[in-house]
Amino acid sequence: MSEERGFVEFITTGRARMREPMAGQPISNQNQLLRFIRCFTGPWTPWMPIGVFLIHHVDGPILVDTGASSECMKPGYVPSYMFVASILTQLEVEPNDDIVEQLKTRGISPRDLQAIVVTHLHTDHAGGLENIVKLAPDVPVYMSAAHWEAYGKHPTWADMQGCASKHWPKAFNLKLLKFEGNPVGPWAGSEAITPDGQVVAVPTPGHVPGHISVIITEDAPPGQSASTFLAVGDATYNVGLLEREEPDGINQDPKTAFESLKLIKEFSRQKDVVVLPSHDPDTPRFLRDKVEPHLSSWGIIKHQRTKNSIGAIVDMATQPRVKSVCPEPLRIFPAEPLPLNLITRVDKNRSNGYYGPFDANLVATKAAELIAVNSDAQQLPLVEVLNRLLTQAEADCVAEAVAGQKNAKAEVTHSCWLCIRMTLPTDGWVVPRWHTDGRMFDCTCPDSTAPHSKYAFSILGPSTRAILTNPDAHKILHSPSPSGRRWDTNDPDPGLAKALESYPQAAIEPGQMIRFSWAQEDSPIHSEPDSTEMHRVFVSILFGSECELRDMCDFRGETYGAWY
Structure with missing residues (x-):
């Protein structure tokens, strides 16, 4: 090909x-x-x-x-x-x-x-x-x-x-x-x-x-x-x-x-x-x-000074050149089968997470420990799976930075927000909650219009539902319903589900990672999956600089450097 x-x-x-x-x-x-x-x-x-x-x-x-x-x-x-x-x-x-x-x-x-x-x-x-x-x-x-x-x-x-x-x-x-x-x-x-x-x-x-x-x-x-x-x-x-x-x-x-x-x-x-x-x-x-790999340690703009988003003078000789070519709003990574019987059930509904410096092995080890405490997961194989997926996400995030398409700082993956959601079977999502993700933090990139992305995968149960990128689907989501009301994107909306039911969805397997942008007009429309009669463990991760993740913590009332 x-x-x-x-x-x-x-x-x-x-x-x-x-x-x-x-x-x-x-x-x-x-x-x-x-x-x-x-x-x-x-x-x-x-x-x-x-x-x-x-x-x-x-x-x-x-x-x-x-x-x-x-x-x-x-x-x-x-x-x-x-x-x-x-x-x-x-x-x-x-x-x-x-x-x-x-x-x-x-x-x-x-x-x-x-x-x-x-x-x-x-x-x-x-x-x-x-x-x-x-x-x-x-x-x-x-x-x-x-x-x-x-x-x-x-x-x-x-x-x-x-x-x-x-x-x-x-x-x-x-x-x-x-x-x-x-x-x-x-x-x-x-x-x-x-x-x-x-x-x-x-x-x-x-x-x-x-x-x-x-x-x-x-x-x-x-x-x-x-x-x-x-x-x-x-x-x-x-x-x-x-x-x-x-x-x-x-x-x-x-x-x-x-x-x-x-x-x-x-x-x-x-x-x-x-x-x-x-x-x-x-x-x-x-x-x-024709994406040029302009990194902070490579393409340097000399003899320029400008103001950053808070009005401070920034010497652009220390800033990377950025070519504003956007990454795909939705990317589905190649599937890698999960080990047999890695995990089959969770004990109760529980959410854990972490805001702080990113180290794939350390984050994977702690995340596996938290999941194993609330499930029958095999902890050591789970560490390997999480480490592989988090490392893959990190490499992709850096590659996008290399391409000059989002946070092109050398610290692009310095910090992260990791979210773990473990849920018992529920019929709460039979009707999808179609929505797009909004602002996560204030971007400090030299090109503040470039998209950031979040990575997600399931290690048990069904994967996220995501509509394949389609301008017509976004037009429906951003327009009023036939009755003139705004669609409900915080809870399942039967009317919106009906309006979007003809649009193809991505086929995503357990353990298969997806990447989707946030706070963009074309950010993917997605929803929790129907997990009736199915236990589920869902993991997502978002990368950014320390400054950006601290901003996110302030915005959400969370503590940087701590697990919850």
Whole structure:
């Protein structure tokens, strides 16, 4: 599958997931052996795309990577001694995912390719190379000389690092990059792939020796500036990890990987650039909307001063640039099955919560304890589930900040409001209480019009009811009823339920997280679910700066830093 065609097209050649510590770990964990061991301990990430970039260049199409081959699903594709890979990663690739098949649907033959740029030789990036070269043996294949020296000349070692060398082409038109060309941004050397300089490779080693990224400059219409994209391969798995400067956990050189992340961020500070990781589920949106990752530690506006919302002078040299591209009002994350018999009942109706500094493990541990006291929950597995979901929410929140779409401060997830609602079976919500969420706190973002969001999931019982985003549904909600009265959004309203009954609702499974904006015209219309004869445990979390969450506590009469 792919996104709508532009100068750069994102093609998905399957999907993958890995243990969370494999995707990223803080650089403070520098011991290579301990980083590796941690990769066996975490929960699975959500499924991620196996991405390939197709550049529609005037001189002919160019591929950045070739994705995974559907052959990888067959026994024996990788050496038997690499069984450990299945413990750390899982791939799902169908025959029609193969890059040759996907090129064919676009009317492109491998012989039409101007070039292939391989960021590195891992199976999910070079898996399609064999079939392309069979059909187009003369197509130039670019990779770094350092990578070929490390892996190409040592195939057994490469296989131990996640390659499948027996599926590399036996002979191909290899072009080795030594980065002896002009400096680009923070990089001392580069290599032009096209004579016009629209496609340029730069070194981003660390994930593997000699890993490269590709700078792509799109043609600009008259009077407009050109868009710049940076395809970073596996230099980072998602923009949230890039913001936190967390190299992946499985590499042999975390310090070098960390330095590459800093170079990518510095390039974004120097230039408006859309960063495109190969495995970030949000890459299609970043590409479509040309969302630039302006973070507090990256894009700095210099020599400007302004007033903040309370009239104080703020030096904008310390504030992030913000690009006002709104996140989706409603996002449904990939489902991850909950452990069997994690929890089957609650003892009584009870609500707990917390306002204060956010630490996923600490918050998950305390929340699991409170739930277990009032239910038959298995506490330790519940800690793991909550930690996984809260970490996922945190990463998404940071990624939205990276995209410049809401609170873009470095402290975007400094604090949180966590809410836990445990309820016995009730028929109180047979008729839905359709409503949207209003103001939670006074936003202190540089762009105060950008939406904030809340994350929610159920670990027992039915999930939140949410109407799929539809302007007509919002028009009904915001208009008077036929009798001229305002709809009741504080309690179930049969009339409103009737008016909205034809609008499709999202299908949300237990344990599946949703994100919905608040205090916006298009904030999702949602309701408690009908939980007749069903016990329910519902959890929601909202992130913000310490200042914002303290404002929320003042507004609600709660105590910051305390559980209730």
